[in-house]
Amino acid sequence: MLEGEVVSVSRNARPGTRQEILDAAARLFAATGFKGTSLQDIAGEVGCSKAALLYHFDGKDAILAELVAPAVAAFAALDARLAGLDEGAAQLAAVEGFVDLVMRFRREVTVLYGDIPDLLQRPALATVQEMTDRLLDALTGRSPEPAARASALMVLGGIPVVCLEPAGLGDDELRSVLIRSAARALNLPVA
Amino acid sequence: MLEGEVVSVSRNARPGTRQEILDAAARLFAATGFKGTSLQDIAGEVGCSKAALLYHFDGKDAILAELVAPAVAAFAALDARLAGLDEGAAQLAAVEGFVDLVMRFRREVTVLYGDIPDLLQRPALATVQEMTDRLLDALTGRSPEPAARASALMVLGGIPVVCLEPAGLGDDELRSVLIRSAARALNLPVA
DNA sequence: CTCAGAACTGTCCGATCGGTCAGATCCTGA
DNA sequence: TCAGGATCTGACCGATCGGACAGTTCTGAG
Incomplete structure (x- = not known):
């Protein structure tokens, strides 16, 4: 007043x-x-x-x-x-x-990726979000630790990016390189 | 004929x-x-x-x-x-x-990320592409090997994704977890 | 030869887009 | 007190959007 x-x-x-x-x-x-x-x-x-x-x-x-x-x-x-x-x-x-x-x-950074959450909300891709959550869970070895989740999220987000641009590798080589890099990031014993 | x-x-x-x-x-x-x-x-x-x-x-x-x-x-x-x-x-x-x-x-997958290359082409973000290329080069230790490039690309694409959703970690912890995961993926000696 | 249906076109529609413009309102300093 | 610049508004513009619709062309079965 x-x-x-x-x-x-x-x-x-x-x-x-x-x-x-x-x-x-x-x-x-x-x-x-x-x-x-x-x-x-x-x-x-x-x-x-x-x-x-x-x-x-x-x-x-x-x-x-x-x-x-x-x-x-x-x-x-x-x-x-x-x-x-x-x-x-x-x-x-x-x-x-x-x-x-x-x-x-x-x-x-979120602005840069802004279109993806909107796309994921469309009916055609609605199930992808839940599946991604479960995949993230599997990648952590079903651990709820935030640190494990962070590493798994890095792998989950990083793998698709590699496939966006053509690498100078054949599919089989690229596949094994990716799997080994991801395994290292996740602290998995090499397969 | x-x-x-x-x-x-x-x-x-x-x-x-x-x-x-x-x-x-x-x-x-x-x-x-x-x-x-x-x-x-x-x-x-x-x-x-x-x-x-x-x-x-x-x-x-x-x-x-x-x-x-x-x-x-x-x-x-x-x-x-x-x-x-x-x-x-x-x-x-x-x-x-x-x-x-x-x-x-x-x-x-490319369709899912489709909006990003278009955004990156705008004047405001034009320099980001070249800088990203050089950053990728630095992450590989300036190695032209396709395998090293693939691992570095995974790290480069994975790190931003982690920051998109709130993790259950403080900034300092998240930072060190990310750096260590990335270092493992890149076969770097832990800092 | 006929004709039903698949494939396709040109045209039109309402909604919304980014952007412009003339004026209304407000604050500030002389 | 008042002029003038900064701030903001409502109305409007042409372009383009996703989509609807009636009609046209082509094909293949009978």
Whole structure:
């Protein structure tokens, strides 16, 4: 009551809108993907008009650009740092640096993968999520330990990526390399 | 020349159209994502009208559903098989089975990740691709061996996935677990 | 030769997309 | 007090989206 006049935030001319837009966009991009999120969706989440978004940003792409800019810059810093190291040092620094990078910019990474959870929710792929959960369980040896789950999740997410781009290996070789790498990551005795 | 009459394929009433649609859709979904691909795009790739697509399929979702159905079925078979095994056997079978599954259905997996290459092509993320290539190089210890590249790619793709969903671990623990798992996968001496 | 059905086309539809624009509202400093 | 810039709104735009529909062409069985 004392400060009713001051507290009452006018609906217009708020200074924090720009950051609110970025936060809302990050949430929506992560949930439904960049293409699956309209300016109207973001405006609704923020509580402003679509035109207000375009006052603060040059367009939908500009929102994405500003959202990921810090992560891209940090990635570039890592890239530059690795360039100055020899093989052995770079290898270790790459692992540590990439883990740090991804953990620090979880939100931005989630945006990058944003379309997948939306796809997985469609009827055609609805069962995949539960099956993936059970597969993760099997990969841990049915252990509930978070550390085991983390390792299994890395394997579960890493294997598909390998198959995305053509490796210079035949299928049989690639198969055995993948299985052995995964087994090492999971601390499994080599088959 | 002998069979000119038989060979001349009439533009209408071809029997293979349904499969052609699925192939074209798979290519386009993989390149520009499901949401980023319009029915018009698919029709153009096939060389038929948009209405022809909707004659063969109940809608865009139905095309996706039929495209991924074999992969989902194979995943379900793996899921059922793992359910009947004890921890140790299931763990090994899960690794082998998942690698086999992903390799056999590369195309379908690519569709699932289809939106990412398109996002990466935008100006805001254009540099990420080159930096990722160099990071992959560093992770292999600057080795050009395909086997080393495959392991590094698994790590590179797996680490972000772990950060997507909240693990039951604090940041410091998660960090060290990830680094150690990755190091094992890469055959690095533990730091 | 006929004709039923499969395969396909051109056209149209309502909804929604990203984006523009003229003006209303608000805050600030002179 | 008042001018002016920053902030924001409602209305509107052309393009494109997924999809519906009536009609046309082709094929193969009788």
